[in-house]
Amino acid sequence: MKASKVVALLLALIMVFTLAACGGEKKAETADNAAETTGGDTAANGTSYTIGINTWGSGVPVLDMFGDAKQYTLETLGHKVNRMSDDFSADKELQNVQNMCAAGVDGIVFQAAAVSTVPQVGKECANAKIPFAFDVFVGEEPDLQALNSNEYYCGAIDLDMVSDGAAVAQMAFDNGCRKACMIGGNIGDNNMDQRSQGFTEKFTELGGQVLFEARCTDNSECPSKATDMLSGNKDADCVYCFVGDYIEGTLTAIDNLGLENVQVYVSCVDEATAKYIQAGTVKGGNDGISLASYISSTLVLNALAGHKIIDADGNAPRLSTHPFQVTPENVDNYIKVFFSDEAHPFTKGMLEDLLFTSNPDVSYDDYVKLVNEINLDYMLEANGLK
DSSP states (O other), rough: OOOHHHHHHHHHHHHHHHHHHHHHOOOOOTTTTEEEESSSOOOTOOOOOOOEESSSSSSOOOHHHHHHHHHHHHHHHHEEEEEEOTTTOHHHHHHHHHHHHTTOOEEEEEEEESSSSSSHHHHHHHHTTTOEEEEESSOOHHHHHHHHTTTEEEEEEEEEEHHHHHHHHHHHHHTTTEEEEESSSSSTTTHHHHHHHHHHHHHHHHTTTTEEEOSSSGGHHHHHHHHHHHHHHHTTOEEESSGGGGGHHHHHHHHHHHHHEEEESSSSSOOHHHHHHHTTTTOEEEEOHHHHHHHHHHHHHHHTTTTOOOOOOOOOOEEEOOEEEOOOOTHHHHHHHHSSOOSSSOOOHHHHOOOOTTTOOOHHHHHHHHHHHHHHHHHHHHHHHO
């Protein structure tokens, strides 16, 4: 063998062992309900991490959207994803964080939809020395505050859901509605309770009246509960659905009862609901809840890079995005950004601006500025569509 070939072989072997020693190709094992995927691009600092993520369940469009947002973020930045479904079970939610830790993921971006799981998630991650953050479903504030003493806690980000409900109330009132009914998921679910609070307080303050509120175990109960609600309140001029899952059943009830003048409003717009807004069947609504799922992963990635984001008090960030309106006037652009290949809510450049590896000056203030400013127009501009 020629000397040049021997040297080349030795260099190749050195490179292989160097990568192995640095953990550059660490691969997590997957549980029976997990899917591991590999990002197409190389991470900015050349290190590809495996990040565990979960969703409360699969097959529900809005829940899948949260998982897809995290997966897009991580893969766009060159990392791997170990994705698990909680199958709508608190026990499975805890099992999933344990499985992620056992699999040796480098970081975890978790949704605590079961609410009470937050303290245990913190303990599991601390014991495994794995940085973690929460998004969308972040549990109760006292539990999050208690995590400030956990060095592996990287923060929590959700949507300001009281403001979300209030903004829909303002929209409905401005469109002439004065008597409202509401429908959504379980009592005790923060996403539902806080929207109910925001809508009720604002609509009443404006001079409107909330006639009835129906709550469902899941959206399969919506057609019957919406029918019962509207049968007993036929003077209602609008219905507020707390999430897009409850649109279909509500529209069915309205149609069956022949209530032609009832306007429908919604929070947490999904693709199917956006098309109802396009058609004029749904008057309008709010979105912005999935933005947290794009931002949260960068908190964990910064901690892994040795640059944990902290606020002025030295604590991990507690952030909330703000809702933006989806109306017949902007719904085409909304669909273009959120549900087409033409654009993304977060471009690669927007994500890299939040990373220490590509922006060494990134700080807590940058995150605060982003969550306060980002809306549909911001995203259109970032994608070169405005």
